[in-house]
Amino acid sequence: MADPWYIDNVHILLRLLLSVLLGGLVGLERERSNHAAGLRTHILVCMGSTLIIMLSIYGFSEFVHEVNIRIDPARLASAVITGIGFLGAGTILFTGKSITGLTTAASVWVIAAVGLSIGAGFYFASIAATFLILLTLVVFNKLEQRYIRGSKLHLVTVYAISEPQLLESISGLLEGEGITVKKAIVNERSNVAYGELQPPSTTLEISLNVLSKRAFDPLALASRIRKLEGISMVSID
Known part of the structure; x- marks a missing residue:
């Protein structure tokens, strides 16, 4: 794509499908652990973030060359990162003796960042981040339970x-x-x-x-x- 303000339908579909795949991988781990935000939640968050950043970058391309019009592709991205905190807060529970759901809230927030990266075309960063997220949720969780977790x-x-x-x-x-x-x-x-x-x-x-x-x-x-x-x-x- 020589024109940075243009994206064809094939790449749109590719990015949306990749967001479903990567969001689903993280969501599947949360679903298997029986957390509030599971498979569908992570898929929707990741795909929605991808769609929003594509809209921010390419959806207003017709106005790029207009006089006195300034396009800021990062504006909607910052709104997503801020707004996704409300969804993450819904997974945090205070049971009277402890607070649970912080890791799931963090996974929802970071999968939104993965979706934004996919929408912006940072494929390697998106895939590498998803691998590291799964490493943190699965492997580090086992290490924490066995060696680190205190009373x-x-x-x-x-x-x-x-x-x-x-x-x-x-x-x-x-x-x-x-x-x-x-x-x-x-x-x-x-x-x-x-x-x-x-x-x-x-x-x-x-x-x-x-x-x-x-x-x-x-x-x-x-x-x-x-x-x-x-x-x-x-x-x-």
Whole structure:
């Protein structure tokens, strides 16, 4: 293409298809990991960015030689980078104990940059960036989980009938698993069955914010806590 302000239909289709391919590769990894922004989201973001930058560069080519008309191909690109942050923010969740979705938000933002690069004709940069994105999401994630990731915060909720030494038993069990209790909330409730004359029983709702330095099996831990005297329900997040 000798004219920098002109693009033919073949190259338009090529760039759109490449954006679908590269956006789909990153989206597929997010989809397999069961994240909010998955395959279709990444494809649409990448293809939309490609279309917008092509519109910015080539869509107003008829006005290039007009007097007092100044064409700035980067203007719509900067708007895309800013605007895509709102979509990324929708994938970030605050659960009360931790923030999740930051990596997916970053992948949506960077795939928009890949789409802009494709639309501008930077094919090598787009393909190389996609490879590095996948390397970061897949390989680095495994390295982080195995070697780098520090302590992780969990929420343990226990419902139980009030028993002597119950809290001490739970604390000892968690300590034996290498889990540190950072915060504990204990709520008491008195339950009296309708028509019963016997003294009311006291039910405890125990919420524990715990810190674990290594991965553990939530089901196995819940099973061990459940075996303690008076425990009726255990939840681990």
